[in-house]
Amino acid sequence: MSIAPPYIFGASVTGSLHIQGGLPCQDAYLYELVSDDLGVIAVADGLGSVPLSDLGSRLSVEAAVDAAKSLLLHTSRDGIDLSEIPMKMMQAARESLDETALREGFQLNDMATTLIAVLFGKDCIYTAQIGDGAVVARVDGSLMLLSGPLNSEYANEVTPITCSSWQADLSSAEARSGAEFLAVFTDGCQRASLLKTSEGYEPFEKFFQPVFSFAAEIDDIEKGEQELKEFLASDKISEYSEDDKTLVLAVLHGQSDERTDSL
């Protein structure tokens, strides 16, 4: 007996290099189904080279999801533009880091992290992103890279949210309707899930097809998260990335009877 959509679940695992070095998991994620047709997801990857990045990623996802919730719960539906919410989630995350730095006497950059914010509704998905990682959706049976890493030549370069010019690298995207599945993930999952082509990144069908099938099949969120965690920690996934890995999956309304013809 599977769960009625929409629902969200996810998992993070600590990368092998972090385990070896005694470092904590610097990825963080948080999600919330705000009502039966609105959900928000935030995923962050703290930079390995700074001392407080696990704090930075955790504070960022908390502030982002809190901001979205308070906007969605305390504003009337007519008075709110859903498309603006992911950007407001990013702003709230940055403000939270600024405040923490000031209050605790931390260097802002010591909490450097990436952040992806997503809001989905019955017939829309909006995203905002700084740094790497990606958002992939299945819309009407086809995979779409809604938001992805900026094209940087080298494997170890990224702009974090704590960078003074972060807004220049901030990107946003939207998809209108018909989305059946969503995957939001950090760069630790990138090599497994995205193909790099001369035109940029492209979602890899043989990764997402089984992952989304799995998401549709689960009958319990907790067990689903446990299984997802084991999958992320498996040799298959960690062989080519020793980094922390986070994958959050959402099964959406779009996967309704009227769309089965396109599957």
Next chain:
Amino acid sequence: MSSLNEVEIANPQHPHCATLLLLDTSGSMEGDKIRQLNEGLNFFKEDILQDDLARKRVDLAIITFGEGVNVVQNFSSVEDVPDMQLTAEGLTPMGYALSTAMDLIEQRKNEYKIKGVDYYRPWLFMITDGEPTDMKPGDPKWNSVVSRIHEGESSKKFLFFTVGVEPANMQILKELSPQERQPLKLKKDRFREMFSWLSKSTRRTSASKVGDIVPLDNPTGPEGWGEIETA
């Protein structure tokens, strides 16, 4: 059986870390210096091979300049690089050697791009005990080589490191080097320490994750192998 068992990986390969060693094998390196260079080089290889991640990620190329400019080893995994016994003879065609090295790096990066392989910023590491005999400051070849190094460094095409071994002309090396990274002078008989530093730095880079700024040990500390000439 969960659908997750059917997952396939989009890029079943490691990101690559290209390191090019540009080595002076001119006649003046004869004796102790070439012997220590060979020992250091072979130590470097062994040290990389000890590291599980670096072994899979580091691509090594070696170019010598002395009796001509020779690509003695094109980019390949360190496992496939044979033990080196370089000999010292000839002049110091450093200009042509540098152009060849920068060409080889460009070519390697293109191969990575075509294959969709992720890669780190390549390192060009030059060791010399002399000064170029095929160009001099101000001549067209010099201008073209120097501007290509400076442009390559500032547009992040590669990282350029130079080490001068006594009696290298440090002033010339300084002019060749990008402002951000001045040449270092090798302390006497510290080849092995230098290669150990290089191996450590390469290993750290090849294990860095996206977003990392890789901290390198300071080679000019009291225990280090190099010094900066301030004259």
